[in-house]
Amino acid sequence: MEEISILIGGKAGDGTRQAGHVIASLLNRIGYRIFFYDDYPSLIRGGHNFSIVRASEKRIGAHKNTVDIIIALDQNTVENHKNRLNADGIILYDSKKVEAQGLGIDFMDIVKEFGGKPIMRNTAAIGALAGILNLEWSVLERDIKGSIGKEVELNLQIARHAYDRIETPLKPLQKLDQKPLPLVTGNEAIALGAVKAGLNMYIAYPMTPASAILHYLAEHENELGVVTVHPESEIGVALMALGSAYAGARTMVGTSGGGFALMTEALSLAGQSEIPMVIAECQRAGPSTGVPTYTMQADLNFVINAGHGEFLRVVLAPGDAEEAFYTAGLALNLAWKYQIPTFVLSDKHVSESIFSFEFDLDRVKPENGLLWDGRGEYKRYLDTESGISPLAFPGNPDAIVKVTSYEHDENGITTEEPGQIARMQKKRLRKRKALADELNKYDTVNIYGNPESKTALLCWGSTKGACIEVAEMLDLKVVKPLMLEPLPVEPLKKALSGVEKIIDVEVNATGQLAKLVAGQGFCIDDMILRLDARPFTVDDLLGNVKEVLS
């Protein structure tokens, strides 16, 4: 199978991420499927950033530790990553700044020759890379034109010069007969999935790794028909979102764990007032500020249990861009149909990695909640058989719509009367039945690898890609719940029937999914946990699983 991994590294501010994007795009254009991993500390200048572009003939959802080409714009890239290089790998480096063994080119010299800026060292590096890979000039030309907004001609000259400097393509890469696909991050997919399901408003306060949802929607507001708002705090965000949903706008908020902590009072209010609420929680390593730009799957318990009092919620955890798109749409629809809070629980590794995106978009479309038919007197909390009360919105000439944080009667007027309280608690929780019936129709637990295998990797969210590849190599089964609350117990039982050994794989310290599943009587035989805030690479996980199996 054709595949290649390329690492590009430099200081923050060197533009290695953008260069990585161009490389990903080049390989996409010649038919490869992409996974792009971005590794950067929480700072703006200096430090060490690197990105890994992995391109393969088949769909992939993870990167490897080992790489075929390293592009070093600084010395750290060589020192930190030279051990990753495959036996026949090469280091392409900036010979003025870096000492290494491999192919050194004075990128700055080329840039200067054409009167360019230091950031254009990237362009020179990409030109040289294209030469090494034996790509057609036209492919590179098109990409530079498409991706670089300013000074296109200058960049083209620089790239061409570096491209021509390579006499022998050291790593010629075969062109594949596959169509290029959109390259989409998990966050972009969350945004697009929500829009596809009829999003009207997105409200968020910046917090890595969720900020890009806000940036993306703000940038495309007009094309996507969405209003974006950046308020004073996450407390403001969450309460504003309840206000706008009460008024009838399909609304989503997005944040990471620390911001979600501030939203929990609103979450509980959503539970009591039955206002639809959609939250994209993109996890990063905690506790507290933790490690802002790195990944962790440690908010699962928190998200499932957050908020005082008892109320229904749905938690969906995507493992790649397609699932991010799908779960965002589903979360929006379920929130409105059942008037409950729903979550897309992502993490940095899904949110900020780039995937080749291939999905039947029409699987996601707006589904309305139960709307009031206008007959009789409107009661916001009408006690119905399903527990779902028809929705009307302020401005309706025939309805007065009263929502409240207090326990209430059917009209939304405060009550402390025991019979009423019990009745309303029951009404709200009764929605669980209709919700379960609907959820039964979806694949809430996915199976990959060899479905007959007696050994299963149990995982959720961003470990999907690595688990699938490892399972394929070792002939194992992968069981991955897409929904974590309500826990799909029956589908899990089915997926795990016949399995004799369950190995739980998570990027957290305590095995939160393992505990959740064990609570339902499943026996977890082993846990592979990663607590260094880094995602599993395919090779890491392969080693870990082999160890457990030996």
Place this chain on the structure above:
Amino acid sequence: MTTPKELGTYAQNTWCPGCGNFGILASIKKALADLENDGLDLNKVAIVSGIGCHAKIADYINVNSFYSIHGRVPPPMTGIKLANPDLTVIGHAGDGDAYGEGIEHLIFSAKRNIDMTFIVHNNRIYGLTTGQFTPTSPSGFKGRSTPKGSPEDPLNPVELMISAGATFVARGYTKNMKQLQSLIKAAINHKGFSFIDVLQPCFTFFNTYDYYNERVYELTEQDHDASDRNLAFVKAREWAYGEGERIPIGLFYQVKKPTYGERLLAGRVPVRLTPGDIRPVLEKHI
């Protein structure tokens, strides 16, 4: 046409006899009934309240309402107004609620000049939690959490709101219902963030009727130019919620400025937006 009486609900009123909240309830109902006569569609009115004695007003008025949580009156108001700018959004907050738990939201509402009306039932005490000092209690105030006297000086919300950017800033008094009604009507008619701090005695925990009756006087157009921001500050400082012998009530400041909704939405109405086609956007990712 709806009468103030018809604006009531079946909810049993549980305010103490003599509570200043009755004056606010009567005034807002009268103001709404009058405004309906002038063409306001009451079905397009939404009120938002916090948590405290004041907040029960959401149960007592028969219009759309969002009975929020403590300190969080402005954010749902903002969400409602942005989602559907056709709605008239009125907030009722306590002083604990507006100046304590959720003051950042209030400041931002003023800063943004969002088109809504914010009425503070300022009894200078936490009523519902039975008598603790609030941000506007006088210094040295002996409440249940400060038996030795409050160690803080009060905040002057009128001054604060003028600095923060509110474009309609007024103070009312529940004993002067006629003025209060007209202030509420003017506030609702004002396009921008309208703020009214209403002196609302708590009969049970902080009876300030005599104190106010001796000191309040009406600001009139003749002796106060409400378009002058400097003069507004001077009048606002005349009584700092503790010190000061005379308490001006009326309109301190009013100015016309573009609203948050006008600037942010530029004509868009989120509840009526149809989502765009994502395909061309996805194409750009290839």
